[in-house]
Amino acid sequence: MKRITFRELTPMTTGWLALMGALLVVAAIAGAAVLYMEHQGHWVTGMTNQVVWGTPHVFAIFLIVAASGALNVASIGSVFGREPYQPLGRLSGLLAIALLAGGLAVLVLDLGRPDRLIVAMTHFNFKSIFAWNVILYSGFFAIVGAYLWTMMDWKMKGYYKGAAVTAFVWRLVLTTGTGSIFGFLMARDAYNSAVMAPLFIAMSFAFGLAAFILVVMGAYAGSGRPVAPELVTRMGRLLGLFCAANLYFVAVQHLTALYMADRGAVEAFILADGGIYTLLFWGVQVALGGLVPMAILFSKNATRCTVRFAAILVMIGGFAQVYVILIGGQAFPLNLFPGMEVSSSFQDGVVGTYAPSLPEVLLGIGGFAVAGLITLVGATFLRILPDSLAAD
Amino acid sequence: MRAWVLSLLMGLVWLTGQAWAGDISPVIPKAQGACVDEPQAMRRHHFDYLKHQRDDTLRSGIRGAKYSLKECVSCHAxxxxxxxxxxxxxxxxxxxxxxxxxxxxxxxxxxxxxxxxxxxxxxxxxx
Amino acid sequence: MTETTRRDLLKGAAGAVVLAPGLTLIAAKAQARAPGSAASAANRFGLLIDTGKCDSGCTACVDACKTEMGLTGHDRPATDVQYIRKVNVKDPATGAAHSVPVMCQHCAKPPCVDVCPTGASMKRADGIVLVDRHICIGCRYCMMACPYKARSFAHEDQTNQREANPRGKGCVEACTLCAHRIDAGAKPACVEACAATGKAAILFGDLADPNSELSRRVAAEASTRIRADLGTGPAVRYQGI
Known part of the structure; x- marks a missing residue:
């Protein structure tokens, strides 16, 4: 096996400074948006008593799901022993931590009382999947951190395999927990299904690998290091497989619901007459984010350029997917009186209106900036990236 | 030399402290009647008493206990x-x-x- | 474990009329709980709402709730807080229409309590479901989980709160069944207001007390619960829907 040299990114170059500056500015703008929203209260956002989770949650869930998926590259190398992926294990671990931190930052800063974060850390209701997620997320940082350590310190080599397996199992449990936030909700027709957990795992595989491919290509282009085209197309084919898995679970999710008579209305809403949600589902999630990238990635003529394009499409499609699940699922009215026509002063029986507000979007983008900052600082001060990913 | 500077500084701090001491103490409006507890104890522990009581009242439904924020407000407003x-x-x-x-x-x-x-x-x- | 003290017994005796040895008529008015005593699992407070008596144009219960709880709106229907609302329900097959007051159903197995990460969503011993806003972090997961859409989020700074109902920006809130009034031996504000209109469509009582009017009515007459199929076991029952 060829010897791999890991080298830090060179700081203070023009490109590095520009990227660092841009990320800091975006994060600062997000901070200002948070101050504005927290000072005014949530009425200045698009969120209401009907659509209680909005754009920040779409960003947060996307990032958290992508985080666990970003760890897959390391797992494929270590747990499943695929050599071509092994040099990328360190970046995989770092990106997983960064994406999770970005997602959690958005989630926490949207709380009604973010000043009480310490309460969430000290009061646990163990019947709540949310409380379990607090533990799963904290544990993810610790376990992936330890996993990174075993990858980077030769004295820790003995623990490498154990850490790798633990991290892989933990990430599966973590995404099961994220999916179960929705899977355990019997109140809303769009959720309440065990398929949510495996669906979220499939989503994480796709979104995480897409994010990883984009970061690798960006980092290597930016730092002028070589990447073998075969490595990129190989990862691309894997991404295509993950897209197929995601589409499979989406099909299972909707076919199961379509078979239940009482879910007919919500399925008609998402799949046929939900306006923006229907458009996002078929146009962006399924076509642009699923079928088109699969066609590109499985093509014999796939190049670095087309793989990058496909990865971007998977990210956009994934974002639409989370938006449809989260916002579309809430916009559909609760069914207090099945079979009846209802109306009230509290938006009973009507589709909830939700329009993302600018501060919400800025906060969400800030989550990406935080993830970017952690990745950039990590790769600058630690030996994360191999000097070369060229073929032998 | 250092000792001189130090003593000079300390003297200054003492002097300014004396000059400001009278001005910065809070003026606290007085309520009439007696408090539910010794003022000394209330000053030191009112937050503990209230925090304990808030859980008893809200979570267990215990009413009419000795300490109550409602009663604080009703006397001190x-x-x-x-x-x-x-x-x-x-x-x-x-x-x-x-x-x-x-x-x-x-x-x-x-x-x-x-x-x-x-x-x-x-x-x-x-x- | 019995929580009845000698003082409770004496108080109880004072509110009862001895008709004959061994036969007492308990006064209809609920007893205030003794100061210092906790809510008891021997009670299960609930409501019986007769929609046949409820007029679709009447908002007496809603208005009384707003006054009692100090709920001030901002003319923003999507974000304003509502503890109780009138839902107009119409059967499209038959055309039969009802006006149904809906508030927190004070479930025996409340989903909001299950999902709350910090334990702020809680059920009191007597079955009243509350939000402990001292430890509510404003995550709104309970609002996602409630099948009755009973909860609201305080979307802005609040002023002019009532003593009995502290409420503020960034926390979730809902009907408390007027726990403060129940503890003092009174009925919820909506129940009183409805009775004052002469309709008396809402009956308040203790479902755990077989002698209460509420228990006797639900034992003798048909009543339903909203989304009984979900198995949450609401303490609010309806007639006529």
């Missing part, structure tokens, strides 16, 4: 010149004057009523 109660967290009022002196923010009154529902018990009128 003064009447303004218009006859209406003045919020206890307004500038210079009972809760606020001491809390701004101690530089401790109060979270109680983002939610809790700052004036009693009925007329304040105390006859005191705010200055």
């Amino acid at each position: 003064l009447r303004g010149h218009d006859g209406k109660a003045v919020p206890v967290n307004a500038e210079g009022q009972f809760c606020q004057s001491c809390h701004s002196y101690a530089a401790v923010s109060i979270d109680c009154f983002t939610c809790h009523a700052t004036v009693p529902d009925k007329a304040p018990k105390t006859a005191g009128v705010t200055q």
Whole structure:
């Protein structure tokens, strides 16, 4: 096996400074948006008593799901022993931590009382999947951190395999927990299904690998290091497989619901007459984010350029997917009186209106900036990236 | 040399401390009647008492206990010149004057009523 | 474990009329709980709402709730807080229409309590479901989980709170069944207001007390619960829907 040299990114170059500056500015703008929203209260956002989770949650869930998926590259190398992926294990671990931190930052800063974060850390209701997620997320940082350590310190080599397996199992449990936030909700027709957990795992595989491919290509282009085209197309084919898995679970999710008579209305809403949600589902999630990238990635003529394009499409499609699940699922009215026509002063029986507000979007983008900052600082001060990913 | 500078500095600190001491103590409006506990104990422990009681009252439904934020407000909210109660967290009022002196923010009154529902018990009128 | 003390017994005796040895008529008015005593699992407070008596144009219960709880709106229907609302329900097959007051159903197995990460969503011993806003972090997961859409989020700074109902920005809130009034031996504000209109469509009582009017009515007459199929076991029952 060829010897791999890991080298830090060179700081203070023009490109590095520009990227660092841009990320800091975006994060600062997000901070200002948070101050504005927290000072005014949530009425200045698009969120209401009907659509209680909005754009920040779409960003947060996307990032958290992508985080666990970003760890897959390391797992494929270590747990499943695929050599071509092994040099990328360190970046995989770092990106997983960064994406999770970005997602959690958005989630926490949207709380009604973010000043009480310490309460969430000290009061646990163990019947709540949310409380379990607090533990799963904290544990993810610790376990992936330890996993990174075993990858980077030769004295820790003995623990490498154990850490790798633990991290892989933990990430599966973590995404099961994220999916179960929705899977355990019997109140809303769009959720309440065990398929949510495996669906979220499939989503994480796709979104995480897409994010990883984009970061690798960006980092290597930016730092002028070589990447073998075969490595990129190989990862691309894997991404295509993950897209197929995601589409499979989406099909299972909707076919199961379509078979239940009482879910007919919500399925008609998402799949046929939900306006923006229907458009996002078929146009962006399924076509642009699923079928088109699969066609590109499985093509014999796939190049670095087309793989990058496909990865971007998977990210956009994934974002639409989370938006449809989260916002579309809430916009559909609760069914207090099945079979009846209802109306009230509290938006009973009507589709909830939700329009993302600018501060919400800025906060969400800030989550990406935080993830970017952690990745950039990590790769600058630690030996994360191999000097070369060229073929032998 | 260093000792000289040090003693000079300490002297200055002592002098300015003397000059300001009279000005910065909080002026706390007085309520009439006796408090439910020794003022000394209340000053030191009121937050512990209230925090303990809040859980008893809300989570267990225990009413009419010795310590109660509602009772604090009903005695310590003064009447303004218009006859209406003045919020206890307004500038210079009972809760606020001491809390701004101690530089401790109060979270109680983002939610809790700052004036009693009925007329304040105390006859005191705010200055 | 019995929580009845000698004082409770004496108080109880004072509120009862001895008709004959061994036969007492308990006064209809609920007893205030003794100061210092906790809510008891021997009670299960609930409501019986007769929609046949409820007029679709009447908002007496809603208005009384707003006054009692100090709920001030901002003319923003999507974000304003509502503890109780009138839902107009119409059967499209038959055309039969009802006006149904809906509030927190004070479930025996409340989903909001299950999902709350900090334990702020809680059920009191007597079955009243509350939000402990001292430890609510404003995550709104309970609002996602409630099948009755009973909860609201305080979307802005609040002022003019009532003593009995502290409420503020960034926390979730809902009907408390007027726990403060129940503890003092009174009925919820909506129940009183409805009775004052002469309709008396809402009956308040203790479902755990077989002698209460509420228990006797639900034992003798048909009543339903909203989304009974979900198995949450609401303490609010309806007639006529």
